[in-house]
Amino acid sequence: MHLPGGCHSPLDGGIRCDKGNPKHRIHSIHSLPVRASGLPIVPARSSTLAGFFATTGLIMGRGETKLPGAVVGGLVLAIVLDTIIQIAWKLAVSGVPGTATVTATVREALSNPFFWVAMLAFGAQLFNWVRVLARADLSFAQPFTALSYISVLAISAHSLHETIAAPKMLGVALILLGVFFISRTPFRTAGAHGPDPMGPDSPRS
């Protein structure tokens, strides 16, 4: 895991389309010193067990591993909205026969109220998601949306009065484990972000 350099100002990499100034990319692999072989010299930071745990963030207390409330709230809202979108979408398209043409499918969807519920939730999701992405890595935030797989499964099973079979439970456990792993990584590892939502004095370095 890279530690971001302490050179971010809120303006770095913002709206300004600067052609040069690669200094705030210092933590990217492209700016690492290069061996004669052409391979970048990557700091040997995960060769030991301690290094492994340090990089996973299992040893907490670093600035980037402590999730701000706004990110947590945004992720929770994203999962809720994602669940609404998926359930509404399912209900909207469930009446369309599998043999229907594309045009028939589209026409059917547009006339279904659940489609519009999905669209409304989608609009709200877009607004919320952009706010989350302004604060966190894409590769950190996006895997959390997999939790909506679990919520959709739970709601579907509940509404159909079905029990969730063993393979599905294993799948749920694996998704939870996956999201747990992601949550152990620093939430922001790249990029100075436009108008910095954490403020210019954020303890990033």
Next chain:
Amino acid sequence: MKPGLIGIFVLVAAVTVESFAQMLLKIGAAGGPGILLLPYRRWACRFSFGSIAASWIILGVIAYGLEILLYTVALHLLDLSVAFPLGSLCFVGVAVLSKLYLGEAVGRIRWIGVGCIVIGSVFVAM
């Protein structure tokens, strides 16, 4: 060509489009292409709209609309137990794009997490 095979092609297209849609939204959310790694930032800045954050979000939304269309078509051609795990490959796509173009630290732990999610989605769809 069998409907199943066409379905898989459509789904792979949907996953690719979705991954790019996520990246476009991220660029917009970050205030513009400044978040991209240098060579790609230069490329992005060639476009006249490049420096306007909102234009990236609009592009992302357009890509998302396309993805929804493709995914809906794919669901009519494929069984959900196939479509669902394949759809979860967007987590892989997003991780790859985040690392390649945004320079995010997608290390071992994030990959393990993504792997667990993708394998988990195979079982969830059973």
